[in-house]
Amino acid sequence: MTEEKAKPANFIEKIIQDDLAAGKHTSITTRFPPEPNGYLHIGHAKAICVNFGLAQQFGGQCNLRFDDTNPEKEEDEYVQAIQDDVKWLGFEWGGKIHYTSDYFDQLHEWAVLLIKEGKAYVCDLSSDQTKEYRGNFEKAGTNSPFRERSIDENLALFEKMRAGDFDEGACGLRVKIDMAAPNMSLRDPYIYRIKKANHHQTGNKWCIYPSYDFAHGQSDAIEGISHSVCTLEFADHRPLYDWFIENLPVPATPHQYEFGRLNINYTVTSKRKLRALVESKVVNGWDDPRMPTISGMRRRGYTSSAIRNFCDSLAVAKTDGTVDVAQLEFFIRDDLNQNAPRAMCVLNPLKVVISNMAADHSENIAVANLQDRPEMGVRDVPFSHEIYIDQADFKEEYSKKFKKKFCVGKRIRLRHGYVLEAESFEKDEQGNITQVNAILIENTLGCDPEDGVKPKGVVHWISCQHAVETELRVYNRLFNEANPDGGNKDFLDCLTQDSLVTTTALIEPALANAEQETVFQFEREGYYVADRFDHTSEKPVFNLTIGLREDKALA
RNA sequence: AGGGGUGUAGCCAAGCGGUAAGGCAACUGGUUUUGAUCCAGUCAUGCGUAGGUUCGAAUCCUGCCACCCCUGCCA
Numbered sequence: 270m271t272e273e274k275a276k277p278a279n280f281i282e283k284i285i286q287d288d289l290a291a292g293k294h295t296s297i298t299t300r301f302p303p304e305p306n307g308y309l310h311i312g313h314a315k316a317i318c319v320n321f322g323l324a325q326q327f328g329g330q331c332n333l334r335f336d337d338t339n340p341e342k343e344e345d346e347y348v349q350a351i352q353d354d355v356k357w358l359g360f361e362w363g364g365k366i367h368y369t370s371d372y373f374d375q376l377h378e379w380a381v382l383l384i385k386e387g388k389a390y391v392c393d394l395s396s397d398q399t400k401e402y403r404g405n406f407e408k409a410g411t412n413s414p415f416r417e418r419s420i421d422e423n424l425a426l427f428e429k430m431r432a433g434d435f436d437e438g439a440c441g442l443r444v445k446i447d448m449a450a451p452n453m454s455l456r457d458p459y460i461y462r463i464k465k466a467n468h469h470q471t472g473n474k475w476c477i478y479p480s481y482d483f484a485h486g487q488s489d490a491i492e493g494i495s496h497s498v499c500t501l502e503f504a505d506h507r508p509l510y511d512w513f514i515e516n517l518p519v520p521a522t523p524h525q526y527e528f529g530r531l532n533i534n535y536t537v538t539s540k541r542k543l544r545a546l547v548e549s550k551v552v553n554g555w556d557d558p559r560m561p562t563i564s565g566m567r568r569r570g571y572t573s574s575a576i577r578n579f580c581d582s583l584a585v586a587k588t589d590g591t592v593d594v595a596q597l598e599f600f601i602r603d604d605l606n607q608n609a610p611r612a613m614c615v616l617n618p619l620k621v622v623i624s625n626m627a628a629d630h631s632e633n634i635a636v637a638n639l640q641d642r643p644e645m646g647v648r649d650v651p652f653s654h655e656i657y658i659d660q661a662d663f664k665e666e667y668s669k670k671f672k673k674k675f676c677v678g679k680r681i682r683l684r685h686g687y688v689l690e691a692e693s694f695e696k697d698e699q700g701n702i703t704q705v706n707a708i709l710i711e712n713t714l715g716c717d718p719e720d721g722v723k724p725k726g727v728v729h730w731i732s733c734q735h736a737v738e739t740e741l742r743v744y745n746r747l748f749n750e751a752n753p754d755g756g757n758k759d760f761l762d763c764l765t766q767d768s769l770v771t772t773t774a775l776i777e778p779a780l781a782n783a784e785q786e787t788v789f790q791f792e793r794e795g796y797y798v799a800d801r802f803d804h805t806s807e808k809p810v811f812n813l814t815i816g817l818r819e820d821k822a823l824a
Numbered sequence: 825a826g827g828g829g830u831g832u833a834g835c836c837a838a839g840c841g842g843u844a845a846g847g848c849a850a851c852u853g854g855u856u857u858u859g860a861u862c863c864a865g866u867c868a869u870g871c872g873u874a875g876g877u878u879c880g881a882a883u884c885c886u887g888c889c890a891c892c893c894c895u896g897c898c899a
Contacts, residue, residue, distance in 0.1 A: 382830085405892080408895095409826095458897095478897095485899090588831075589834075590835075717857095724857085727859095
């Protein structure tokens with residue numbers, strides 16, 4: 270075991286440690302509670318890692334609960350996709366999947382109880398009137414004229430709401446707290462509203478639905494959640510959360526803790542904006558490789574362990590900062606560098622003819638898929654007298670900046686192969702170099718030239734007659750602004766024009782048989798993944814996951 | 825009559841009265857059959873700011889400033 274410095278505990282871990290030490294809990298239970306109204310994104314990945322991570326760390330359990338209190342915005346497509354994403358990230362939820370809608374009967378019963386205790390009332394104010402009565406930051410609100418309705422009247426009215434006798438918006442159930450509270454969420458919040466929508470789980474059973482505030486804490490209590498961890502914007506709701514727990518005969522007393530949500534520069538992490546990108550067809554769906562959705566990153570070739578490592582590197586604190594994308598990219602490269610098999614792909618082919626090699630000669634060079642990882646296997650790379658290298662690797666004239674490039678009179682090492690020496694090159698009418706003529710230095714497979722003249726550089730290559738064509742989808746960042754949704758900018762005005770460039774390239778024959786979703790490092794070029802859906806051996810398709818780091822001095 | 829949060833390097837942060845951890849980025853060198861990786865090293869006399877308490881303050885106190893969130897029958 271290597272002695273690594275322990276990561277300092279974050280404030281939530283400390284709270285849990287204290288609770289456990291004080292005997293407040295013998296075990297802990299957390300929950301990840303997405304609303305199924307869109308796909309999960311990198312911000313959710315952090316929440317998932319925090320909640321499931323806490324459960325793992327303290328030997329507890331984490332529930333997956335769909336917070337489905339607003340049927341108008343939700344769909345079963347999303348509940349399926351969310352499950353796939355959580356599983357793919359590598360987490361297992363405790364027991365069955367939970368839905369807030371599982372508790373609609375109980376929640377309704379508790380709402381009736383609040384009415385019976387004189388703590389809730391049916392309010393007929395329109396939404397505009399409600400807004401006026403609520404007051405504002407500087408001014409206290411005023412009580413609704415319906416606040417003092419009798420318990421019997423409220424009971425009857427609420428039953429009529431439930432029975433579907435009222436139109437949407439005609440009235441709602443509110444809890445009687447304090448219209449003068451400085452915390453706006455305490456000014457008689459609505460806890461039930463009329464929505465005559467079909468619900469993806471409960472169908473047409475209900476036409477009234479509990480609000481987030483009325484459902485969340487009680488659901489936590491029902492499930493025995495000990496630590497309900499959410500993001501900072503819910504901090505104002507905590508007093509309300511606690512109010513329901515105190516005023517209702519709930520089976521447990523969960524507590525809410527808030528941490529700062531994840532922001533990353535050059536990307537947007539709000540479902541609303543991601544949905545806009547999908548609906549305006551800026552991208553090809555929620556799983557477009559340019560999307561910061563979990564399914565998009567997956568299709569991009571990001572691995573789940575890289576995403577988890579990134580999330581674990583993040584602070585769980587109350588600050589609201591913006592993490593540099595470079596930090597995400599570091600963890601992607603770090604994982605791929607250690608695990609991605611290597612292969613060769615030539616993006617801009619330049620033919621090299623080897624004059625001292627028989628035209629009908631061809632041989633297979635056995636190449637390890639990943640150095641120092643023999644279990645990753647070996648493949649045959651065919652070699653013959655005509656090969657392609659990348660145009661960028663041949664220079665007409667030698668220069669110090671390009672000391673590792675190929676040029677006439679200089680030697681170059683073919684990656685995993687022989688050493689070549691360039692003799693001449695040919696140009697077309699436009700002045701483009703069309704062919705390089707070279708000689709092969711004998712006995713240089715796996716060893717240096719016997720004359721002691723070692724090549725300075727190494728280039729990747731493909732045998733002409735064995736090359737396989739592939740489609741390459743080269744992705745750049747979607748936004749050209751570090752903060753696309755900052756200030757008074759419209760994030761749709763910050764889109765990069767060439768966020769997707771589709772080209773063709775030449776790959777080793779072995780790559781055509783790659784399994785979908787396998788990420789390779791195309792040596793000296795970058796990491797590319799065989800597309801999860803479109804790649805086949807007949808028509809290979811690779812997506813750029815991320816480029817290799819580059820020496821800035823050479824750019 | 826506003827309330828709730830937060831300010832430590834370019835970015836993310838640890839620190840909880842004893843003299844500024846760590847990661848990313850950047851920059852120097854070295855190794856290298858990937859200009860990748862890897863290895864070694866550099867990078868805050870300073871903790872939003874002004875005072876105060878103390879032998880000693882990023883840590884305690886006071887004032888001020890800045891930023892984020894809250895006025896959905898969304899979550």
